[in-house]
Amino acid sequence: MLDRLAEHAGLEFVGAILKPGVWARDQVVSSWNNYLDLVGVREENEALHEQVRTLSQQVQVASEERAELARLRALLELEPPEGWRPLGARVVANRLGPQAALESAIISRGYYSGAGPGTPVVTHEGVVGRVYRAGPYTATVLLLTDPGSRMAVLSAVNRTAGILVGTGPRGLLEMKYVPQNARIEVGELVLTSGLEGAFPKGVPVARVESVSQSDLSLFQTVYASPLADLEALEEVLLLERPPVQPGARTLPLPAVNATQGVGPGTGHGPGQGNGTAGHGGQRAQPVQSNQPAPRAPRPQPAQPAQQTQQPQQAPQPAQAPRQ
Numbered sequence: 001m002l003d004r005l006a007e008h009a010g011l012e013f014v015g016a017i018l019k020p021g022v023w024a025r026d027q028v029v030s031s032w033n034n035y036l037d038l039v040g041v042r043e044e045n046e047a048l049h050e051q052v053r054t055l056s057q058q059v060q061v062a063s064e065e066r067a068e069l070a071r072l073r074a075l076l077e078l079e080p081p082e083g084w085r086p087l088g089a090r091v092v093a094n095r096l097g098p099q100a101a102l103e104s105a106i107i108s109r110g111y112y113s114g115a116g117p118g119t120p121v122v123t124h125e126g127v128v129g130r131v132y133r134a135g136p137y138t139a140t141v142l143l144l145t146d147p148g149s150r151m152a153v154l155s156a157v158n159r160t161a162g163i164l165v166g167t168g169p170r171g172l173l174e175m176k177y178v179p180q181n182a183r184i185e186v187g188e189l190v191l192t193s194g195l196e197g198a199f200p201k202g203v204p205v206a207r208v209e210s211v212s213q214s215d216l217s218l219f220q221t222v223y224a225s226p227l228a229d230l231e232a233l234e235e236v237l238l239l240e241r242p243p244v245q246p247g248a249r250t251l252p253l254p255a256v257n258a259t260q261g262v263g264p265g266t267g268h269g270p271g272q273g274n275g276t277a278g279h280g281g282q283r284a285q286p287v288q289s290n291q292p293a294p295r296a297p298r299p300q301p302a303q304p305a306q307q308t309q310q311p312q313q314a315p316q317p318a319q320a321p322r323q
Helices: 002-076 255-258 271-276 280-288 302-312
Strands: 085-096 102-107 121-124 127-134 141-142 150-155 163-168 172-177 189-192 204-211 220-227 235-240
Touching: 002 235, 102 127, 102 235, 150 204, 172 204
Parallel strands: none
Antiparallel strands: 085 102, 085 235, 102 141, 121 127, 121 235, 127 141, 150 163, 150 189, 163 172, 172 220, 189 204, 204 220
């Protein structure tokens, strides 16, 4: 009994002494494991944050490319008139000039790549303007809204002609020289007329906003708004003019120009024609001297006769000694 009691008492005593140590060990091990777990979670969290940032950037790039693709598809749907070749370009800058007063844009094409001065610039919505200046790799486009812009247009329904003029930044376009008796309606489209080949005919430009008449003027006051969003240009199309036909480049010179230097001198005898064939400027004198009236100078050969008479008078000094 006593041995069993001592055994149980010793075990309880030893257990009471070891139990705090086991608890402390368990706490330390648990804390260490939790620390390691927290470190792993933190590293994983940082990796997930970096992945989220990368995916966000990719989503932004993808959305931008999608929007650009939509704009480019819309540009490709624009079918230029026959003979005009479309050239794509990006807008790299806007609003140049003193105090940014010039309504313009800079595109990523120059005269080396088809952007010569006067080249029409359009989008799928309508006309933007034309190339004002061209460098080797960039060009300046003068927008429709610039006060220096002029364009021959006509209305789509009533075919009323006029000149479309810009009025300034974010302003309307004024259609000038529309007669009082001409018909034009609000909401009517305004198209390029194609006069002088500056723009292809029939490209949409603007929409009529207001029409008013006045007793003090011979023309109506017509305002229109551009169809293209000139404040948000990113990509544009240049319409390169059709090439000139080879027959129209070289024309035969008139016959007057070909014989102007030798015509008068060829009809006055073979001697004059052969002697002055290479000197057109010296022929003017024979033309004037060979007319019927001036033939009197031919007695010039008589000069040798006068010279022969002078030797005949030479014996006169010999008679002087006889006197």
